[in-house]
Structures are given as structure tokens and as C-alpha cells.
Amino acid sequence: MLGRTANDLFWLSRYVERAENMARLIEAGYRIALLPRIGDDHKQEWASTLESAGCADQYYAKHGALDTRNVVDFLLFDGENPSSISSCIATARRNARAQRTALTREMWESLNSTWLELQSIRPSTLRSDALPRMLDWIKERSAGYRGALLNTILRNDTYYFSQLGTFLERADNTARILDVKYYVLLPSTSMIGSGVDNAQWEAILRSVSAHMSYRWVYKESYRSWRIADYLILNRAMPRSLRACYDEIDQTLADLSALYGEQKPCLETAKSTLALLEMSDIDTVFQSGLHEFLLEFIGRNSRVAHEISEAYHFTY
Structure with missing residues (x-):
């Protein structure tokens, strides 16, 4: 496969996954914003969301002060923000x-119809009470594209590069959503273990569709270390860092077997998986937690960079 083709397929999947996960970050910030706060940092939840999305500097340069409407519009519709949901869907298309x-036809039609419907939405008409439904719609359309891919594509290099894009992006965003928790609680350590703290963890769980499954696995009330364990180390949870790297490691091994050559990115992925296997919460x-997540995000970026170099994405 040509490097340009591999690059486009890889980033196509990354941007579809990024759109979904941006919706999840907005949802996490939105849910936490509705919770009672202590002190005068009532807008800290949106600051943490922008930091975790990697968009804080660009937002402040454009809007200055934090404002709920501006933050949501910036992360959802702003064409000047390359990580906004609208920009991600447009770039993927x-x-x-x-x-x-x-x-396949199903993959193209799923993505193209999402883009067309998103283009028809006027941001100025989106009311705050419609935001949860809008975010659910984005997640549903991402899942629809993913289902089309899994059900119709051959298990060849097209599939492998698509899988790598999906799970590298998913791992990155799960780590960033968890980091929202760090940014929210760091200024107010007195909240840790309180009812507000538990409600914030619940919001994080709901934002990654893990609210019900957490109860199924642990059969107990919310515990910060249990939730972190679930989203980092539990391989049964499909959005956990461990589950993502199980997929990345296997996909790189399959790609190496297909091409008959093992690349350095496989060893880096294996070492990252080993770190997750050997860790305990x-x-x-x-x-x-913040330091662990920062290290993981750095390792994940290194794997992506090495994949790009190994398969000549820039050529």
C-alpha cells in the first residue's frame, strides 16, 4: 500500500474517533458543570476540558474569558479549531x-451523510438543553461508521491502518478524559472523597459509556481507584488503555506478518502494553495519576509517530 493511502486511512479513522471523543469530553465537562461547586472556581470544569482537549491556548487567544456558550461552540462547530467536531468530520470526509x-459503499455513505447533516445545523439555533442530544447523535454516527467498517471491510492493510488510527486515538482520549478529573480536583483537594467527588467520577464514567458496566464488574458504589483501574487497566472495558493496547499490539503484529517485516513501532507498542500489564492502580x-497519564500520552504519541515513519505516511 502507498504511504499516502495508509496515511489517509489512518487519519480518517483517527478523526472519526476524535469527533466521538470530543463529544465525550464536552459531555464530561457539561455534566461536571451541572454539579455543585465549592469556592469561586465555577468555570474550572470548562478550563479543564479545554486543557484536556489540547485546545486551551487557541481558545483563549480567540475568546479570552471562559464562557459556556463560547466553549461549546469552539469545541463543537468552530472551523478554525482543527479538533472541533465539525472540523474532524470534515477532515475525515x-x-x-x-x-x-x-x-466500502457503506463506510462512505455513513460518513458522508454525517457530514451533510452536520452542515445543515445552524450553531446559533442550538439551545443548551439540546446539547446532550446533539452529543449523543455524534456518538451514534461514529458508532455507525465503525460498524460499517467492521462489517464490510476486508481484513487486509486497509483494515489494519484503520484499526490503528481508531485505537491510538481512543487511548489518547480516554487518558485525556481521565485527566479532566485531575484538573477539576487539583485546586480543591478537600473535595476528594466527598459526595461531589463521587458525582464527578460518575460523570466521567457516564461520558465513556461505562456507568452500567462498572456496577456489573465491581458491584459496589463509586470508588476513585476502582474507576481509574477500570478505565486504565481492565482489559474487559473496551475503552480502557489496556484494551486499546491489546488491539494496537495485535494489529501491528498482523501488519508485520502481512508485510513480512517487523518495525520499531511494534516494539514500542509492546513495551507500552507491558507497562499496563505490570501496573496496579x-x-x-x-x-x-496525572503523571502516569502524561507518560502514557507521550508513549502513545511516540507509537503513532513511529507508525508514520515506518510506513512512510509523509511520502
Whole structure:
């Protein structure tokens, strides 16, 4: 496969997944914003969302002060923000058009119809009470594209590069959603263990569709270390860091077998998976959840960069 084709397929999947996960970040911030706050940091939840999305500097340069309407519009519709949901869907569609013959009809139609419907929405008419439904719609359309891919594509290099894009992006965003918790609680450590703290953890769980499954697995009320364990180390949870790297490691191994050559990115992925396999949540909390997540995000970015170099994405 040509490097340009692999690049487009990889980033197509990354941007579809990023759109979904941006919706999840907005949902996490929105849910936490509705909770009672202590002190005068009532807008801290949106600051943490912008930081976790990697969009804070760009937002402040454009809007200055935090405002709920401006933050939501910036993360959802702003064409000048390359990570906004609207920009992600548009970029994914451009990549899909460039590699139209590599996609199935179902994949293209799912993505194209999402783009068309999103273009028809006027941001100024979106009321705050309609935001949850809008975010659910984005998640549903992302799942629809993902279902089309899994059900119709051949298990060849097209599939493998799509899988890598999906799970590298998913791992990155699960780590960032967890980091929202760090940014929210750091200024107010007196809240840790309180009812507000537990409600914030519940909001994080709901934002990754893990509210019911957490209860099924642990059969107990919310515990910060249990929730962090679930989203970082539990391989049964499909959005956990461990589950993502199980997929990434296997996909890189399959790609290496297909091409008959093992690349350095596979070893980096294996070492990241080994870190997750050997970690326990007590150690993670003792060393610092934020620090662990930062290290993981850096490792994840390194894997993506090495994949790009190994398969000549820039050529």
C-alpha cells in the first residue's frame, strides 16, 4: 500500500474517533458543570476540558474569558479549531474522498451523510438543553461508521491502518478524559472523597459509556481507584488503555506478518502494553495519576509517530 493511502486511512479513522471523543469530553465537562461547586472556581470544569482537549491556548487567544456558550461552540462547530467536531468530520470526509476506492459503499455513505447533516445545523439555533442530544447523535454516527467498517471491510492493510488510527486515538482520549478529573480536583483537594467527588467520577464514567458496566464488574458504589483501574487497566472495558493496547499490539503484529517485516513501532507498542500489564492502580495513585497519564500520552504519541515513519505516511 502507498504511504499516502495508509496515511489517509489512518487519519480518517483517527478523526472519526476524535469527533466521538470530543463529544465525550464536552459531555464530561457539561455534566461536571451541572454539579455543585465549592469556592469561586465555577468555570474550572470548562478550563479543564479545554486543557484536556489540547485546545486551551487557541481558545483563549480567540475568546479570552471562559464562557459556556463560547466553549461549546469552539469545541463543537468552530472551523478554525482543527479538533472541533465539525472540523474532524470534515477532515475525515476529505480523507475518505481521497481514498474512495479503498472504502466500502457503506463506510462512505455513513460518513458522508454525517457530514451533510452536520452542515445543515445552524450553531446559533442550538439551545443548551439540546446539547446532550446533539452529543449523543455524534456518538451514534461514529458508532455507525465503525460498524460499517467492521462489517464490510476486508481484513487486509486497509483494515489494519484503520484499526490503528481508531485505537491510538481512543487511548489518547480516554487518558485525556481521565485527566479532566485531575484538573477539576487539583485546586480543591478537600473535595476528594466527598459526595461531589463521587458525582464527578460518575460523570466521567457516564461520558465513556461505562456507568452500567462498572456496577456489573465491581458491584459496589463509586470508588476513585476502582474507576481509574477500570478505565486504565481492565482489559474487559473496551475503552480502557489496556484494551486499546491489546488491539494496537495485535494489529501491528498482523501488519508485520502481512508485510513480512517487523518495525520499531511494534516494539514500542509492546513495551507500552507491558507497562499496563505490570501496573496496579495503587502504584499509579501513589506515583500520581496525572503523571502516569502524561507518560502514557507521550508513549502513545511516540507509537503513532513511529507508525508514520515506518510506513512512510509523509511520502
